[in-house]
Amino acid sequence: AILTYMELSVLASDGQPLIGEPTALAHASPPPILRSLLFASHAAVGPLLFGFTVGFTSPTGDDMARDLGLTSDQSATVSAIITVGAMLGALGGGKLADRAGRKRAIQTACIPFILGYLLIAVAKNFPMLLLGRLSCGTGVGLVSVAVPMHIAEIAPVALRGSLGAVNQLAITLGILLVYALGIGVAWRPLAAFAAVLSGAFLLSSPLLPHTPAWLLPRDPEAARATLRVLRGPGYDPDHDMAELLAQQHAKQASGTLTELVRHSRPALIAGCVLMLMQQFCGINAVVFFAQSIFAAAGVQQAAASAMAIALIQVAATAGAVLLMERAGRRVLLLLSALGLAFGCFNLGYFFYLQRDGGGGEGALAIAMMVVYFIAFSFGMGPVPWLILGEIFPDNVRGLASSLCVTLNWAFAFLVTETFAATKDAIGSDGVFWLYAIICLLGSGFVFLRLPETKGRSLSDIQEQFRAGRPPQGPMDLYVKIAAMVFVVVTVLIMFATAI
Numbered sequence: 001a002i003l004t005y006m007e008l009s010v011l012a013s014d015g016q017p018l019i020g021e022p023t024a025l026a027h028a029s030p031p032p033i034l035r036s037l038l039f040a041s042h043a044a045v046g047p048l049l050f051g052f053t054v055g056f057t058s059p060t061g062d063d064m065a066r067d068l069g070l071t072s073d074q075s076a077t078v079s080a081i082i083t084v085g086a087m088l089g090a091l092g093g094g095k096l097a098d099r100a101g102r103k104r105a106i107q108t109a110c111i112p113f114i115l116g117y118l119l120i121a122v123a124k125n126f127p128m129l130l131l132g133r134l135s136c137g138t139g140v141g142l143v144s145v146a147v148p149m150h151i152a153e154i155a156p157v158a159l160r161g162s163l164g165a166v167n168q169l170a171i172t173l174g175i176l177l178v179y180a181l182g183i184g185v186a187w188r189p190l191a192a193f194a195a196v197l198s199g200a201f202l203l204s205s206p207l208l209p210h211t212p213a214w215l216l217p218r219d220p221e222a223a224r225a226t227l228r229v230l231r232g233p234g235y236d237p238d239h240d241m242a243e244l245l246a247q248q249h250a251k252q253a254s255g256t257l258t259e260l261v262r263h264s265r266p267a268l269i270a271g272c273v274l275m276l277m278q279q280f281c282g283i284n285a286v287v288f289f290a291q292s293i294f295a296a297a298g299v300q301q302a303a304a305s306a307m308a309i310a311l312i313q314v315a316a317t318a319g320a321v322l323l324m325e326r327a328g329r330r331v332l333l334l335l336s337a338l339g340l341a342f343g344c345f346n347l348g349y350f351f352y353l354q355r356d357g358g359g360g361e362g363a364l365a366i367a368m369m370v371v372y373f374i375a376f377s378f379g380m381g382p383v384p385w386l387i388l389g390e391i392f393p394d395n396v397r398g399l400a401s402s403l404c405v406t407l408n409w410a411f412a413f414l415v416t417e418t419f420a421a422t423k424d425a426i427g428s429d430g431v432f433w434l435y436a437i438i439c440l441l442g443s444g445f446v447f448l449r450l451p452e453t454k455g456r457s458l459s460d461i462q463e464q465f466r467a468g469r470p471p472q473g474p475m476d477l478y479v480k481i482a483a484m485v486f487v488v489v490t491v492l493i494m495f496a497t498a499i
Helices: 002-014 032-043 045-055 057-068 072-100 102-121 126-154 157-184 187-207 220-231 238-249 257-263 265-280 283-296 302-327 329-355 362-380 383-388 394-449 458-465 476-498
Strands: none
Touching: 032 045, 032 126, 032 157, 032 220, 045 057, 045 102, 045 126, 045 157, 045 187, 057 072, 057 126, 057 157, 057 187, 057 302, 072 102, 072 126, 072 394, 102 126, 102 187, 126 157, 126 383, 126 394, 157 187, 157 302, 157 383, 220 238, 238 458, 257 265, 257 394, 265 283, 265 383, 265 394, 265 458, 283 302, 283 329, 283 362, 283 394, 302 329, 302 362, 302 383, 329 362, 329 383, 329 394, 362 383, 383 394
């Protein structure tokens, strides 16, 4: 693994292997599956920082407010400002990834992470803290755009789904890491640790490969050599090179917004809808109400409940890594959307009973919350990021990903800012029922308009998007059965609590 990384570090800079041809390393190189996982895991340090940043204020928010004298509104702003920074990073991330390469976009993301966490570590007042969080948010936006593209373009077709899910797994691991460290580490040392981690990632980033798709029009021989190192000694890159060349010849001029809308409109619509579904499926509401749900069941320790949620997400996302190439993206999304609707509806019913003076349903609410987080983690969490790296042609992939990710963070900001007003208008139960309806509508879109991308080359996926309605697969029957089971179980739950 070390020799392979040394070789790639030079390939990334001038296209020449460091130690002869890759076949010379046959005795020392890892097998292809381990090799692919190694490269994807290295890039996934970026999403790890993403998750660390998103979860940072949960264990540290109270201590930062006390030490810096923050008001409740200022504390809320410190938590939410990363969505603004992420929008800024995502807006520029696509163009940077197209011009300088996915690798350099990932490297660039390390800089705002380092600067942001250093500012947080030495913050003396609210403006310094806010600027640090804004800077970290910019890094989150860049990572959100660049890493899914990078992994999709370096992964072999048979592993692209599983390796793409590593992106979301790293996010959940980052959240778990900051929760675990936050139990015993003060917020300033915790920020300094994140700055050091970001710096270490930047120093190791020359070992990341440029993607063959990005290299091909610039240096075909470097693309060929990189494919050999990515796939292992003795690999014949001719088939992949022919596939990449076919994509290059199919390009319709430069990757402009006009071309994106004209030639890739179905894919753009799908990407935008998936981003909307990911934010409007209710994930922020469930996280917001988690403490009150645990309290209703007699669990009063906030740290313990947060760790439990993070562990559930890590375990379920790890399951998604294993299932992605077996079940397929479309089936996991459908099951996830139905599971989320099931969880949201029953959580809404829990708050409806609470409002009417009901009691004793705390254990049921926790069970529904666990169902919700599992459903989000194996489908709606990882799959939209994975699909973004698959559905767009090379020449507009950076621009399209940038637009979709910016929209994702804009939706996150909108949900956060309107959540309190929505809860006041329709109640806590109404909020969850609204999200349940959105999840059901989203499942309809996935069923009718989203083709399966499992086991297909990137060019085949893009061609299938132009073909219209996706054909039903054998797994769709299981989705229909799951939908009926969710309905029956919901009715039984309502009947049981009523009596």
